[in-house]
Amino acid sequence: MKALSGGSTQNDPAVLAGAILTIDLDALRANYRQLRQRLGAVRCAAVVKADAYGLGAATIGSVLAEEGCDTFFVAHAAEGLALRQALGREPQIYVLNGILPGAEMACATAGLATVVNSLEQLAAWRATAGVLGLSLPAALQVDSGMSRLGMEPQEVEQLAADKSLLEGIDVRLVMSHLACADEPEHPANVAQKEAFDLLRAQLPAAPASLANSSGIFLGADYHYDLARPGAAIYGINPTPGRPNPMRPVVHLAAKVIQTRQLPASVGVGYGHAFHTQKPLRAATISLGYADGWHRRAAAGAYFGDVRLPFIGRVSMDSIIIDISALPEGALTAGDLVEIIGPHQPVDVVAGHAGTIGYEVLTDLGRRFHRIYNKA
Ligand SMILES: *Cc1c(COP(=O)(O)O)cnc(C)c1O
Numbered sequence: 001m002k003a004l005s006g007g008s009t010q011n012d013p014a015v016l017a018g019a020i021l022t023i024d025l026d027a028l029r030a031n032y033r034q035l036r037q038r039l040g041a042v043r044c045a046a047v048v049k050a051d052a053y054g055l056g057a058a059t060i061g062s063v064l065a066e067e068g069c070d071t072f073f074v075a076h077a078a079e080g081l082a083l084r085q086a087l088g089r090e091p092q093i094y095v096l097n098g099i100l101p102g103a104e105m106a107c108a109t110a111g112l113a114t115v116v117n118s119l120e121q122l123a124a125w126r127a128t129a130g131v132l133g134l135s136l137p138a139a140l141q142v143d144s145g146m147s148r149l150g151m152e153p154q155e156v157e158q159l160a161a162d163k164s165l166l167e168g169i170d171v172r173l174v175m176s177h178l179a180c181a182d183e184p185e186h187p188a189n190v191a192q193k194e195a196f197d198l199l200r201a202q203l204p205a206a207p208a209s210l211a212n213s214s215g216i217f218l219g220a221d222y223h224y225d226l227a228r229p230g231a232a233i234y235g236i237n238p239t240p241g242r243p244n245p246m247r248p249v250v251h252l253a254a255k256v257i258q259t260r261q262l263p264a265s266v267g268v269g270y271g272h273a274f275h276t277q278k279p280l281r282a283a284t285i286s287l288g289y290a291d292g293w294h295r296r297a298a299a300g301a302y303f304g305d306v307r308l309p310f311i312g313r314v315s316m317d318s319i320i321i322d323i324s325a326l327p328e329g330a331l332t333a334g335d336l337v338e339i340i341g342p343h344q345p346v347d348v349v350a351g352h353a354g355t356i357g358y359e360v361l362t363d364l365g366r367r368f369h370r371i372y373n374k375a
Contacts, residue, residue: 017369018286047230049075058086113137129168139173181214236357254287269312291365297353301337
């Protein structure tokens, strides 16, 4: 990639930024459509928690709403309120963590639906409904075996025994979450599905939801009435170890700051963690751990198809790369090298960092110039 041409006015953010993050909205739409197609008649919500995995919940949510998505999940009440502002009154917005004490009235007023994770959360939502004299929307989440969020079997029994506990609650969904959906052969998947079926049989009849992105790929048995993908919409591989069926959404390119010739036997970067064996040409690029690039992610950059390995340690604001594989003068200040893209997708970057694509995306820094590309 060459430097962005034109537009080099004084305040052009693309010129001022050290790196450019491009979010491909066409790929995003295509991914959502693909999931919907796999789901057939089953409804497809979108999980846009953590600012849509770092990509911008307001923009992503609007684009998915245009695609016909009418149900969104966020993690926190504040995320729900912000998304309501961005998307207007229409879509259903669920708060996955449930609404924490004190936040009920603001959320109810904004038309958010809570995910009820405990009888305690249920009581607070019921009380809010009572104060408002309204019936308030909720998903009942049961813990089918992940031990993270949701009502335990004893709580479900209590609910079944005492219908008054659901007074003023408009139960829109009964849901649970899979712990091992990205491992299709894991016995926990079948066990959780069976536990989910037993638990929801005790609850009022309502649409059911179990599958996240990977859960969709476990097959129709796991689809129920509504799926809740996040990662796959953003291009993360929902089928680890197999080819990624999704289109890449995120592209990151960093600018070259300067290039230099290095003789043999010099130390490179902090701690001299790298020493040149022979003379090489190096470039310093404008990306560092302050941009959410993991310090131990020893990856490479790409220029065209040529891989340019990182050498030395990742600094806060810069990384040194070996550009000897390129013809002399091929890279100059301001040129862009690919950091996340077709040669090095999000999941590969995650592998270099010893983490998962989810964390790579949610860590993406705030200094990038962001382009929402509608190609
Ligand atoms: C985050 C989350 C999802 C989305 O999971 P992906 O793996 O990103 O598709 C769905 N449901 C719940 C309860 C979640 O917390």
